[in-house]
Amino acid sequence: MQTFFIGFFGLAAVVFAVGVFRTSSMMRSALALLFSQTALGALFLAMQAEFLGVLQIMMMATEMSIMAIFMVMFMMDPGGLGGMDMSHQKRLSLLAGLGGVVLVTGIAAYTQWEGLASATEAAAADEQIRQLGRELLGRSMLVFETAGITILTAMIAATAVAVKVPEQGGSHES
Amino acid sequence: MNPELLLALLTGAALFGVGLYGVLSQTNLVMLMMGIELILAGALVNLVAFWRFLHAESYAGQMFVLIVMTVMALEMAVGFAVATARFRTRGSVEMEEARELKG
Structure with a gap:
């Protein structure tokens, strides 16, 4: 059951994180980031870190609300109705992002974590x-x-x- | 290998990759900060997973999580201060227009 919830909330966090950079509306970006961070809070709860999970959800809800206010203040088009592109060097960024994922995943998959564990019951x-x-x-x-x-x-x-x-x-x- | 630990580490890796893409590809300061938030979120997941599945008896792991959360809040505070100063003087927070900051 724990494995299912960790996978589910982890996937939700990643999907919403991708959504942050796939919309031209900054309000939608802020909301996607809020949902991603909330999913992370739920992931912490699934990992039995109750205090950190609740703290994460409370902190990020406040932080993203402030972020949304700043976006409305600073942007000519916070709703993204004009469809303005706010990105550059996309190919390089995509390669760097994918390279980062492959590198970190490789380290996570090939490290012998069992030898490092001292206690596994929370x-x-x-x-x-x-x-x-x-x-x-x-x-x-x-x-x-x-x-x-x-x-x-x-x-x-x-x-x-x-x-x-x-x-x-x-x-x-x- | 513990499948829960692997799932959490994969989530952290994916968040790191998405955040890195955001930091490198976005031209708007606020969007760039969102990328940094995602990279730090990836670090948070890893720290909680290491605490829970490797060293559940040591609360120094949770302490590290609190420190990273503090760093996230500070990054937002200082980042928005820079954005406010930039918007006041230049009327924009586009980083393409901030080439004079390059050393």
Whole structure:
């Protein structure tokens, strides 16, 4: 049953991901990406990572809504009614994408994963959250805190880049 | 080999490939960011699969997933800031028109 759901949600995620670049409507692209990421969240749930699955669905729903708003702001034709092509070097990109898939699939298929496995039974959801909390506030605390500082830095950087610089010059300069 | 692990890794590989295609083929900054999101999503699937099917007892695997999710959010925040600045100064977020950024 788990194999079926992993395959089903994995396939859904890939199909919607392909759909992102197969439409000239940016709104449809954003929605396809939202569905792809939601399918990934469901895939995490199928892999018994309950906390990460719910987090993925919540985060991506918010992120893609913001993305859709920015698209309407920045695009002349967010609905894609004009059928404008927004791509270049398609053949090279396709070759690189296919090459990437073949390479990563080859590595995944030919690695002896059995020798690397140490435990294959996941704990119950409440125990997982308890253990993750202990991990975050114990051994991995420095990494966790670094992520927090990085978010703060990115917020300041994003505000500094996006804020409108007051125009200088005019009558004062001359 | 564990079939569930293989399925998850294949999903990750496919998402990586689609994302790479998007990053290289799209001319719009927002669409380009969607490609980066897909590449990172491929990494996320792999990390969760490695945690679940190889090291389910170690929660450092889930910790890595949280870090990649943070990177995804930061990429969006900084990317949209650049897009806003670009749109304000040039009136467009088309990367074909940003050749002056080339070193």
